[in-house]
Amino acid sequence: MKVLVSVKRVVDYNVKIRVKSDASGIETTNVKMSMNPFDEIAVEEAVRLKEAGFVGEIVVVSMGVAQSQETIRTALAMGGDRGILVQTDDEMQPLAVAKIMKNIVQKENPELVILGKQAIDDDSNQTGQMLAALLGRPQATFASKLFLKDNRAVVTREVDGGLETLEVRLPAILTTDLRLNEPRYASLPNIMKAKKKPIDIILPSALNVDITPRLTTLKVTEPPMRKAGIKVADVHELVAKLKNEAKVI
Numbered sequence: 001m002k003v004l005v006s007v008k009r010v011v012d013y014n015v016k017i018r019v020k021s022d023a024s025g026i027e028t029t030n031v032k033m034s035m036n037p038f039d040e041i042a043v044e045e046a047v048r049l050k051e052a053g054f055v056g057e058i059v060v061v062s063m064g065v066a067q068s069q070e071t072i073r074t075a076l077a078m079g080g081d082r083g084i085l086v087q088t089d090d091e092m093q094p095l096a097v098a099k100i101m102k103n104i105v106q107k108e109n110p111e112l113v114i115l116g117k118q119a120i121d122d123d124s125n126q127t128g129q130m131l132a133a134l135l136g137r138p139q140a141t142f143a144s145k146l147f148l149k150d151n152r153a154v155v156t157r158e159v160d161g162g163l164e165t166l167e168v169r170l171p172a173i174l175t176t177d178l179r180l181n182e183p184r185y186a187s188l189p190n191i192m193k194a195k196k197k198p199i200d201i202i203l204p205s206a207l208n209v210d211i212t213p214r215l216t217t218l219k220v221t222e223p224p225m226r227k228a229g230i231k232v233a234d235v236h237e238l239v240a241k242l243k244n245e246a247k248v249i
């Protein structure tokens with residue numbers, strides 16, 4: 001069985017985001033970039049399925065600038081087998097990513113596609129759902145537990161009121177939630193081995209897919225600064241302030 005995993009190159013989650021002075025977006029020059037954390041979880045899950053004997057091949061796909069190869073290499077060092085980079089300097093919105101993924105899925109025919117539930121840069125939470133709709137395949141989003149049996153995936157999802165368990169027929173689309181697993185760090189020997197694993201580089205134009213952005217960002221601004229708090233002497237003063245100033249009780 002083949003699994004396709006998507007990995008997006010995003011600003012590292014530890015970096016304090018800075019807004020560009022012209023409010024057109026966030027600063028990415030000289031900023032540390034890493035694999036989207038939910039995609040690390042997706043790669044880890046695919047590797048665990050391979051280690052458990054369910055999966056024969058893991059194909060790692062990324063769309064973006066040439067440096068996204070590094071993100072693919074990280075996934076290969078974690079245990080992926082080969083990579084596909086759809087290389088472009090253009091902005092890739094979820095619908096464009098989903099259309100390209102659809103094209104690749106139709107060529108590769110994986111039984112399982114695992115994406116992150118959201119990319120931490122755009123926070124869209126759309127690509128997996130769009131891909132499932134475009135392909136007409138079952139989807140199980142926000143997976144926090146997964147096991148495979150009899151050509152089906154049993155997926156536990158974190159929903160508002162608790163946990164929901166779904167069974168979907170394969171081939172299917174899955175998106176990962178935070179508690180699905182804890183991704184491994186790639187070992188040095190595996191990082192070295194990953195350098196030899198193949199990465200196909202293709203251009204969006206070769207796929208005949210319309211990737212024109214559908215949304216325009218008008219401006220990006222910092223959240224308003226929070227006002228400094230004050231210390232109150234005792235509970236009586238707190239209650240008085242909540243009643244008379246904040247007017248919340």
Ligand code: AMP
Binds near residue numbers: 038039116
């Ligand atoms: P989003 O819908 O943008 O929040 O992204 C959800 C998931 O789609 C991510 O966690 C990735 O697995 C995948 N994805 C989105 N954009 C890309 C990209 N440019 N390259 C590879 N995967 C992507």
